[in-house]
Every structure is written in structure tokens, then in C-alpha cells.
Amino acid sequence: MFEKMLKEKYGIKNGQEIEVEKYRAFQQENALYLIMNVNTIKEQEISELETIATQLRFFGDKEIPFFQATTETEKICEWEGAKYSVLKYPQLKRKDNNKIGKKLARFHLRGRSLPFRVTNINRIGQWKQLWEKRLDQMEHFWNGKLFRTPENEFEKMFYDSFPYYMGLAENAIQYLTDTELDNRPIEVDHGTVCHERFTEFTWGKNQLIKNPYDWVFDHGSRDLAEWVRARYLYNSQTYQPIVKSFLSTYQQVTRLSPFSWRLLYARLLFPLHYFECIENYYLTNTEQQKRTLEEQLEKYLKRTGDHERFLGTFYQLVEAPIRAYKLPIIQWLIK
Numbered sequence: 001m002f003e004k005m006l007k008e009k010y011g012i013k014n015g016q017e018i019e020v021e022k023y024r025a026f027q028q029e030n031a032l033y034l035i036m037n038v039n040t041i042k043e044q045e046i047s048e049l050e051t052i053a054t055q056l057r058f059f060g061d062k063e064i065p066f067f068q069a070t071t072e073t074e075k076i077c078e079w080e081g082a083k084y085s086v087l088k089y090p091q092l093k094r095k096d097n098n099k100i101g102k103k104l105a106r107f108h109l110r111g112r113s114l115p116f117r118v119t120n121i122n123r124i125g126q127w128k129q130l131w132e133k134r135l136d137q138m139e140h141f142w143n144g145k146l147f148r149t150p151e152n153e154f155e156k157m158f159y160d161s162f163p164y165y166m167g168l169a170e171n172a173i174q175y176l177t178d179t180e181l182d183n184r185p186i187e188v189d190h191g192t193v194c195h196e197r198f199t200e201f202t203w204g205k206n207q208l209i210k211n212p213y214d215w216v217f218d219h220g221s222r223d224l225a226e227w228v229r230a231r232y233l234y235n236s237q238t239y240q241p242i243v244k245s246f247l248s249t250y251q252q253v254t255r256l257s258p259f260s261w262r263l264l265y266a267r268l269l270f271p272l273h274y275f276e277c278i279e280n281y282y283l284t285n286t287e288q289q290k291r292t293l294e295e296q297l298e299k300y301l302k303r304t305g306d307h308e309r310f311l312g313t314f315y316q317l318v319e320a321p322i323r324a325y326k327l328p329i330i331q332w333l334i335k
Contacts, residue, residue, distance in 0.1 A: 002026060002035050002084075009070045009077040010086060020092070021204045023211075033068060034087040036213055038076055045120045046075050046085060049212040052114065052193060059110040063210050065089045087212070095208040097200070101249030104198070104227075107210075108220040109254060111193030118217040124191045128176050131270055135169045138162070138275060141282075154294045158278055161301055165274045171330060172269035178328065179262035189259045191217050198223035199230035221260050224250065225267035228314075233273055236306050240317055247318045258325040261315075265327070269311060274300060308333050 006012040006026055015028035026033040038046060050067040057064045065087035070077050076085050142162045150156040195202055195214045203210055216222075227246060232239045247256075256264070277300065281293040300307075312333035315322050322329070 002079075005077065005079045005084070006033065006035075006086070009079065010068060011071050012068075012086075021207055021209055023209070030090065032089045032092060034065065034089065034209070034211070036085045036087060036211075038083050038085045038213070041085075041213065042120070043075065048118065048120045049215060050075065051116070052111075052118070052215065053212050055114055055116075056107075056110050056193065059113065061107065061110055061210075063093065063208055065210070065212070067212075085213075089209075092207045092209065095204050095206055098245075099249070100200075100203070101246040102253055103203075104223060105250045105253035108192045108194070108223070111217075112188075112190045112220075114193070118191070121216045122191070123194075123216045123218040123222075127267070128173060128180075131169065131173050131176075134275060135166065135173070138278065139166060152294075154281055154290070154297060157294075157297050157301060161274075161297075162278075164304070165271045168269065168271045169275075172266050172271075175262070175269055175328070175330070176266040179259065179266060183257075183259040183262060185259045186257050188254055188257050189219060192220050194218040194220060194222045195226075197230075198226045200227065200234070219260070219263055220254075221256075221264035221267065225264045228264075229268060229272065232310055236303060236310065239310075244318055256320075258327065261320050261325060261327055265314065268314065269330075 001017065002024060003013075003017050003026070010033075012026060012028070012033060015026050018025050018027050020032065020034065024035045026035070046067075053064050053067065057066075066089075067075060068086040068088045069075065076083050078084075139162075142158070145155065146159065150159060194216050196216055197214075202214055224247065228239075228243050231243055231246070250256075274297075277293055277297050281290060281297070284290055284293070311330070314320075315327055315329070320327060
């Protein structure tokens with residue numbers, strides 16, 4: 001499918017089209033090209049991501065790809081009605097899950113040292129505003145359906161459960177607000193290169209792939225919280241040792257500040273998994289996907305107590321310095 005595009009637009013030939021992890025790619029003897037659909041990404045964002053990638057490589061991160069220019073030195077190419085960007089990797093490494101915490105800390109360390117202002121992918125200081133907007137929109141939607149008969153089991157679960165999750169979201173917003181009032185950020189709290197949603201598989205399952213199109217500029221606790229959340233949701237029975245090890249290895253490179261710990265916890269408190277499940281249900285058009293989301297919501301609701309224990313014991317599990325850093329505890333989560 002892309003062989004002709006690469007030959008005509010980039011002058012890349014003599015290889016074979018393959019699939020690497022979740023990406024379409026083109027393999028040559030000494031290089032691998034990942035093909036990214038960038039229809040929804042603005043050109044100034046692509047330019048900024050390329051500048052960041054170049055700087056991170058300059059700082060020593062050899063796992064960052066090059067942005068391949070077309071033969072006409074363009075950053076993106078148009079092909080069969082779509083826009084594409086090509087990333088060049090000299091060689092992919094095998095991913096070692098035991099080192100992800102440490103690798104992420106080094107990645108954040110380099111990202112905090114960028115010698116220029118990041119604007120297009122900046123998310124610093126926006127959590128509160130975004131959470132409040134998301135909560136208001138869902139509350140408005142819930143109110144609009146409140147006095148109608150539920151159309152199906154999913155709607156009934158949504159009607160019954162939303163007040164609880166609204167309360168949890170308000171707790172998260174208040175925790176974040178208090179953190180910004182009580183704690184002064186220090187050097188480790190400077191903005192860095194993060195990911196839209198960092199999970200166990202963001203950097204690939206078997207091959208280590210750092211994809212710039214996953215990046216945003218934010219506080220490093222964003223990545224830590226989303227990794228922990230995803231790990232807990234993946235298996236709520238076995239997450240403890242893995243989460244503890246992940247944060248422990250991260251802190252071998254960078255110790256978390258009081259501000260970092262509290263931001264991380266505020267983000268975990270916000271029930272993003274619930275919001276996404278509801279939003280996706282009402283956005284999807286396929287019955288199969290709706291059934292999947294209904295099963296997912298049912299699972300979340302059955303595990304409410306388990307989720308409260310996860311939040312209530314999190315600081316203790318990861319041996320956060322609760323007393324030394326005066327980290328606030330949410331009493332109703334302590335059973």
C-alpha cells in the first residue's frame with residue numbers, strides 16, 4: 001500500500017512493507033520507516049515535535065526517531081487523499097519492561113532541559129480547567145436524561161452511578177486545587193515531554209518505539225499516574241508489586257517532590273476510565289462496541305470497593321513519604 005508512496009515521495013525503495021507493533025512500516029537493511037497518518041495534526045505541531053525530537057537526540061536519547069523529509073523537503077506528504085509523516089529509526093531495540101521506570105525518568109529529565117518554549121503541545125496547568133469542563137458536560141448530559149425511562153441496561157447503570165463518580169471527580173479537582181495552593185513547585189516540577197496517555201504499551205509491546213506523535217508537554221506526574229491507572233485497570237489483583245517497582249525505579253533517577261506526589265494522586269483520583277467509558281458509548285455507532293462498553297461499565301461498578309481500596313492505600317503501597325511531605329489523605333477512602 002505504501003511502497004509506491006515511499007518511492008515516489010521520499011525516494012525510499014529496495015525494502016519490504018511490514019507491520020511493527022501497531023504501525024505500518026517499511027524495512028530496509030539498515031533502517032526502518034514508520035508511516036504515520038497525520039490528518040488530524042496541525043503542521044505547526046509537527047514542526048514543534050520535530051524540534052523536540054532533535055533536541056532529545058542531541059541530549060543523548062538514541063531511541064528517538066528522525067522525521068524523514070520528502071524529496072521536496074516537505075515535513076508531510078499527501079497521498080490518496082490523506083496526509084502522512086514518516087519516522088526513520090536506524091534500529092529498534094527490544095523493550096525491557098523492568099527498566100521502563102528508569103527509562104521514563106531519564107526521558108523526563110531530558111525533556112525538562114529543553115532550551116526553548118513549547119507552545120503547540122503544551123498542557124501545563126490545564127488539568128483543572130479540562131476536568132471541570134468534562135465534568136460539567138457530563139453532568140449536563142446526565143441531567144438531560146434523568147427524567148426519561150432508561151433505554152437499556154447501560155443507561156440505567158449510568159443514571160445510577162454518575163452521582164458517585166461526580167463526587168470522586170470533585171474530590172480530584174479539590175485535591176488538585178489544594179495542591180496548587182499549598183505547594184511550591186521546585187525544579188523537578190518543571191514541564192517536560194510527556195505522553196497523551198502513557199501505559200505499559202505506549203513504547204511498544206516487544207520493540208521499543210518512542211513515537212513523537214504520542215507526546216504532549218506537561219508535568220511528569222501525568223505519565224506516572226496514567227501508567228499506574230492502566231496497570232491497575234489491567235489487573236486489579238496483581239498490580240501492587242509492579243506499580244511499586246515502577247515508581248521505585250523511576251525514583252532511582254528522579255525523586256518525586258511533594259508537589260509531584262500530590263499531582264500524581266490527584267490525577268489518579270479523577271475517574272478518567274469511567275468518563276471515557278460513558279463518552280465512548282454515546283459516540284460509537286457499532287452495536288458490538290456498545291456491548292463491550294456495557295460490559296466494561298458493569299465491571300467498573302462491581303469493582304467500586306476495590307477501586308476505593310486502590311486509591312485509599314496507594315501512598316502506603318508505594319511508600320510515599322506521607323508524614324515528611326504532609327501528603328493529605330482522603331479519609332472516606334480509608335476503610
